[in-house]
Amino acid sequence: MLPADYHTHNYLCRHAEGTLAEYAQNAILNGVAEIGFSDHSPMPQDGYDDWRMLLSQLPEYLSMAEEAKAKFPDFPIRVGLEVDYLPEQEDWIRDLAQRYPWDYLIGSVHYLGSWDIDNPAKIQIWHQSDVNEVWKRYFEVLTRAAASGLFNIIGHADLPKKFNFRPTCDCTTSYRAFLKAAAKTQTAIEINTAGWDKDCHEAYPGMEILRLAYLEGVPLTFGSDSHAPVHVGKYFDKAILLAKQAGYTHSVRFCRRKATSHELPE
Ligand SMILES: [Zn+2]
Numbered sequence: 001m002l003p004a005d006y007h008t009h010n011y012l013c014r015h016a017e018g019t020l021a022e023y024a025q026n027a028i029l030n031g032v033a034e035i036g037f038s039d040h041s042p043m044p045q046d047g048y049d050d051w052r053m054l055l056s057q058l059p060e061y062l063s064m065a066e067e068a069k070a071k072f073p074d075f076p077i078r079v080g081l082e083v084d085y086l087p088e089q090e091d092w093i094r095d096l097a098q099r100y101p102w103d104y105l106i107g108s109v110h111y112l113g114s115w116d117i118d119n120p121a122k123i124q125i126w127h128q129s130d131v132n133e134v135w136k137r138y139f140e141v142l143t144r145a146a147a148s149g150l151f152n153i154i155g156h157a158d159l160p161k162k163f164n165f166r167p168t169c170d171c172t173t174s175y176r177a178f179l180k181a182a183a184k185t186q187t188a189i190e191i192n193t194a195g196w197d198k199d200c201h202e203a204y205p206g207m208e209i210l211r212l213a214y215l216e217g218v219p220l221t222f223g224s225d226s227h228a229p230v231h232v233g234k235y236f237d238k239a240i241l242l243a244k245q246a247g248y249t250h251s252v253r254f255c256r257r258k259a260t261s262h263e264l265p266e
């Protein structure tokens, strides 16, 4: 049995496909222990960008989750969100957190200011930027996300490597500050396997961060970041090996925002 897959999307975010029941069905087929839904959360005003559900679609998301639970009553299904962390939106995130008894919230940093750094349509900004400076800023915001205590999991911790723009400076100090904040609030990080299919050809985060995370006592989850149902649990075999190489023996699962620890499979 593979670990729980806590990072999945669906048609509501407008750049993924499939219903939540289809994700649950593929979770069962692909042998993951649990599925968690974590679609891109709505912004307080629609039109912020074009890659998330509208605020008015939140009820549809939740009723679709109920349908999936009704269709697969014996399979553990968790309901969460992948929430964009923008430092000025902490009040909005608290508001969202109270709108439903979520099992977990993933806090992800996609935006530095108005730039969504992983958006292929904006790759030109990378070419015009100081890569070391972007990495440094990214981890400053990520550290605030972890320190906020608003989230159960921090998504794809080294997302700036997506298009393979790598820092030339030593970022260990930035990584350590982030991981100390995560350990203090007991916010997990995920091994996000989608990176293996991106230009960086690695899971998020890489071994250096994962090893430091283990040493700092940061809990771990797994996520495929599936944008199509067939990708649920993708590369989880490799991800388990990576976790073990970093020192991990357990990962965590969440129910109503409470963590439980589970031994990694053989
Ligand atoms: Zn997405």
Ligand SMILES: [Zn+2]
Pocket: 082, 108, 110, 155, 156
């Ligand atoms: Zn994301």
